[in-house]
Amino acid sequence: MTPRFAPGVRLQEDKARGRWVVLAPERMFVPDEHALAVLRLVDGARDEAAIVAALAAQFDAPAEVIAGDVRAMLADLLSRGALRDG
Amino acid sequence: MVEPPLALLAEVTHRCPLRCPYCSNPVELARASEELSTDEWTRVFAEAAALGCLQVHLSGGEPTARRDFPQLAAAARRAGLYVNLITAGVALVPAMLDDVDHVQLSVQDSEEAGAERIGGMRGAQARKRAAAALVRGRGLPLTLNAVVHRQNLHHLPELIALALEWGASRIEVAHVQYYGWALANRAALLPTRAMLDEATRIVDAARLAHAGRLAIDYVVPDYHASRPKACMGGWARRFLAVSPTGRILPCHAAETLPMDFPNVRDTTLRAAWEGHPAFARFRGTAWMPAPCAGCEHAERDWGGCRCQAFALTGDLHATDPACALSAHHGLLADAVAEAGTDGFRPRAFS
Numbered sequence: 001m002t003p004r005f006a007p008g009v010r011l012q013e014d015k016a017r018g019r020w021v022v023l024a025p026e027r028m029f030v031p032d033e034h035a036l037a038v039l040r041l042v043d044g045a046r047d048e049a050a051i052v053a054a055l056a057a058q059f060d061a062p063a064e065v066i067a068g069d070v071r072a073m074l075a076d077l078l079s080r081g082a083l084r085d086g
Numbered sequence: 087m088v089e090p091p092l093a094l095l096a097e098v099t100h101r102c103p104l105r106c107p108y109c110s111n112p113v114e115l116a117r118a119s120e121e122l123s124t125d126e127w128t129r130v131f132a133e134a135a136a137l138g139c140l141q142v143h144l145s146g147g148e149p150t151a152r153r154d155f156p157q158l159a160a161a162a163r164r165a166g167l168y169v170n171l172i173t174a175g176v177a178l179v180p181a182m183l184d185d186v187d188h189v190q191l192s193v194q195d196s197e198e199a200g201a202e203r204i205g206g207m208r209g210a211q212a213r214k215r216a217a218a219a220l221v222r223g224r225g226l227p228l229t230l231n232a233v234v235h236r237q238n239l240h241h242l243p244e245l246i247a248l249a250l251e252w253g254a255s256r257i258e259v260a261h262v263q264y265y266g267w268a269l270a271n272r273a274a275l276l277p278t279r280a281m282l283d284e285a286t287r288i289v290d291a292a293r294l295a296h297a298g299r300l301a302i303d304y305v306v307p308d309y310h311a312s313r314p315k316a317c318m319g320g321w322a323r324r325f326l327a328v329s330p331t332g333r334i335l336p337c338h339a340a341e342t343l344p345m346d347f348p349n350v351r352d353t354t355l356r357a358a359w360e361g362h363p364a365f366a367r368f369r370g371t372a373w374m375p376a377p378c379a380g381c382e383h384a385e386r387d388w389g390g391c392r393c394q395a396f397a398l399t400g401d402l403h404a405t406d407p408a409c410a411l412s413a414h415h416g417l418l419a420d421a422v423a424e425a426g427t428d429g430f431r432p433r434a435f436s
């Protein structure tokens with residue numbers, strides 16, 4: 001799958017509080033560091049495999065180890081309405 | 087250290103082609119000549135973002151009644167704010183949406199005759215329908231904002247159906263809150279307990295029926311409650327409002343209070359938020375008299391709404407009469423008993 005942000009949803013730096021937040025219509029949430037690492041790679045062009053590869057390079061970890069976590073993370077963000085597929 | 091606010095409510099004008107009898111604007115409406123300029127709002131948005139606001143609600147009146155509306159939205163986005171447009175949608179054109187992230191569109195009733203009677207504008211419903219199509223056509227998320235009361239509650243199922251038909255992903259079903267114009271028209275607007283219970287039942291059923299397709303936010307009127315709402319999440323804790331003439335307020339309704347508020351023409355948002363006595367006055371729990379002082383709910387509801395307390399008791403420090411522990415709680419039951427007229431006074435410039 002190729003995740004992108006749902007309409008009206010975006011990731012934004014919250015400088016005053018030293019964190020990143022996901023802003024959506026009438027709500028916001030603070031992603032944990034793992035979700036944040038994934039969300040920063042969501043651009044509507046990278047598919048799931050490309051995100052896994054980028055994270056593997058970034059954290060110097062084997063892709064097989066990361067893949068399961070990324071899949072679960074994307075599923076969670078999808079069910080929360082923050083992301084869409086395609 | 088004072089926690090920074092999360093959102094700015096920018097009431098860019100009081101002008102509006104509609105005349106809703108529950109309008110949250112003050113009874114004394116500000117005129118166009120007194121409004122902040124484009125440059126002044128641009129500075130306000132930058133200051134809000136620097137202070138820690140993540141979102142701006144561009145509201146009014148009707149914010150798009152300002153000729154510089156597209157510039158205002160652009161300035162808010164440039165400042166890094168998430169831009170939420172709160173509009174009646176009767177004069178929306180594509181350029182107004184270029185720098186908007188989300189649109190909240192008000193509807194006064196599900197059908198034309200009722201909508202025209204309540205909103206006071208001929209032909210508004212068709213324009214709103216077109217506005218919804220425009221918003222959705224741009225791929226922007228849409229929330230329908232349905233203010234409900236005695237005159238339109240019987241159409242609640244149709245209002246929810248309208249949200250689906252117009253492509254909204256959420257609907258806010260908000261019972262009128264009674265300050266300003268709404269307080270003046272309370273007898274025509276306040277629902278009975280039975281009407282409220284029926285509305286709550288309809289909302290619960292619709293939430294189940296449309297789960298995953300339509301989110302429903304529900305704001306209940308506290309006239310039938312035994313605890314007040316945590317108004318604005320507590321005085322000067324999360325929200326900051328700026329009026330059309332630049333008054334910096336902890337909430338848009340606070341203009342009704344006999345207090346001295348700072349103005350963006352004389353000071354910065356940060357100085358007001360962190361240091362002005364009006365902001366410090368009801369922040370936290372130290373100001374509270376009995377029965378709020380020491381109450382276990384004090385940090386949950388913050389003693390309720392200052393505007394409602396003042397409007398109903400004449401005392402700024404009073405416990406919100408919506409609380410069953412307030413000595414004035416009976417006032418609400420009296421108002422409910424007296425409600426039931428059909429006539430109301432549309433909002434107007436005095």
Ligand code: SF4
Binds near residue numbers: 103106108111
């Ligand atoms: S409540 Fe009605 S009259 Fe007041 S600003 Fe909104 S649309 Fe205009």
Ligand code: SF4
Binds near residue numbers: 313
């Ligand atoms: S007494 Fe005050 S703090 Fe306690 S529930 Fe009532 S309004 Fe809230």
